[in-house]
């Protein structure tokens with residue numbers, strides 16, 4: 001089964017799954033009629049609708065106006081002040097609920113066969129976050145400064161980000177799987193002067209050398225004045241005197257009194273980099289008030305969160321280094337006063353049942369993961385699932401890429417015991433929170449479709465003139481009205497922001513995904529319409545991988561495309577023109593060269609960008625005007641028969657050669 005086949009078969013998909021009556025009866029939104037009524041009103045009267053949601057949160061000063069909109073610039077909750085960290089923590093403490101658990105953390109590796117689990121209450125968080133906020137201040141961090149965070153999945157990562165939000169510093173979190181040059185690029189783009197990291201992080205019982213990667217990055221830029229190092233794996237690290245400080249030394253004896261800064265609703269909360277279709281990653285900007293309101297509401301509705309149920313335990317398996325972790329491990333969850341589970345390590349360590357073992361031991365109620373993980377579990381075998389009691393689960397979610405119906409049905413049967421509604425959530429780093437998704441108590445789902453727009457979201461599928469296309473015809477997905485957690489820009493690049501998102505279909509937000517709407521009004525995402533590929537749920541720019549390849553000494557030119565991959569959804573296929581003679585296909589020299597190129601990409605960009613296939617060649621199929629025929633490369637990579645017209649090719653023999661070299 002592959003991603004591409006699934007798109008084909010989706011047109012025939014006709015299975016329907018209604019929410020179980022018992023679930024619907026207790027849900028925040030319990031019928032499709034109720035959803036439709038609320039949705040229509042949210043589109044007709046957006047300001048009144050969002051104001052009612054915002055009123056459920058804490059504001060130091062109320063807004064004068066809900067929305068000021070002049071495309072592409074939105075200002076939400078104009079004139080209001082608030083603090084997201086305050087809404088995550090202090091509010092619960094002030095309501096007398098400080099002893100309740102906020103974050104449950106499970107470590108890797110398992111010590112003595114017993115997993116180490118840490119519970120952090122709202123009181124614990126308030127103390128630790130306030131202390132660390134004072135540490136940041138003591139190092140000169142001020143409101144508006146960009147703080148870079150490059151850590152593993154330890155509670156201190158949550159503490160660090162919340163501490164930034166508390167004092168109004170803008171965090172820029174870098175996924176721990178990225179390499180030194182990615183750190184350098186982001187530090188320089190954000191002009192960041194302080195960086196927080198760990199000595200190392202645990203993944204599959206191996207130490208990931210985070211601090212060593214930072215050291216390498218900081219040899220390439222001198223912007224960073226202070227590095228704070230949290231000790232996790234106790235691996236050997238080099239500490240540069242005057243620049244590097246241990247987290248525990250700085251926290252020792254510092255005051256735990258640090259009131260939350262009053263932030264303007266439109267003050268920058270964080271930047272998070274996402275791949276674009278040109279080489280350079282985009283620093284997506286999110287601001288305080290709107291992002292808070294949207295992630296709060298969508299967490300509550302999509303997962304039907306119940307703060308007053310003492311058994312409620314929500315688990316999103318993403319890394320906090322991605323938007324999913326930002327919005328749906330921390331910022332959307334804590335204001336909902338629901339326990340959120342964070343885990344360190346990998347889905348198959350210590351065994352291929354790690355997730356199900358965790359669900360059983362912790363009695364997880366709401367579970368959110370990616371299709372790529374689901375497909376991996378399918379492949380590893382049902383026996384790892386069947387030995388665990390998963391009866392605590394109530395809602396299952398997916399995010400990151402289209403889910404093929406087979407994986408959806410497996411998730412429904414094997415994990416959800418045919419009783420849990422599945423929410424297939426479509427959204428992006430740029431949208432901040434859920435945009436298209438079923439609501440678990442209201443929506444009759446169909447495998448592979450992310451169903452309907454979230455409340456307040458005006459989504460449509462249009463042609464390039466912005467006109468809606470008929471049902472079941474493919475088109476461009478657009479969002480026609482502003483929403484609170486929309487990106488406010490690309491850090492330092494106004495022009496790119498306007499061009500990337502607002503010019504394809506004038507006046508509407510264009511996420512660069514293709515889609516269609518079926519006759520029931522359900523949305524189906526058909527894939528990216530730009531040069532971004534979604535690999536194992538991660539956005540990768542093909543251009544970025546191409547530039548990494550070209551910086552290898554043996555590479556003259558490279559073209560990268562996606563191809564259907566059983567587990568990752570999309571795999572990475574690279575076509576490389578070598579500088580010297582092309583080694584014979586299958587020879588040791590060819591294999592060694594490919595290996596060295598792969599390792600080079602992993603080093604430049606991180607292991608997730610490593611090509612799954614490399615074809616070494618003396619030429620690439622190009623049109624006479626010199627354009628690489630990417631569509632043709634996609635077919636070759638997928639092993640498809642070439643049906644396209646290749647008459648415009650400069651050298652037609654090249655296609656056969658490439659097919660033979662795969």
Ligand code: 6R9
Pocket residue numbers: 274322323324398399400401402403424425426427428429430450511512513525527528534537538539
């Ligand atoms: C949250 C996140 C965004 C891109 C997006 C789309 C793809 C995400 C999806 C989905 C189909 C879903 N995508 N969720 N495609 N169905 N439920 O993943 O953000 O990393 O920015 O990626 O991922 O192509 O445009 P981000």
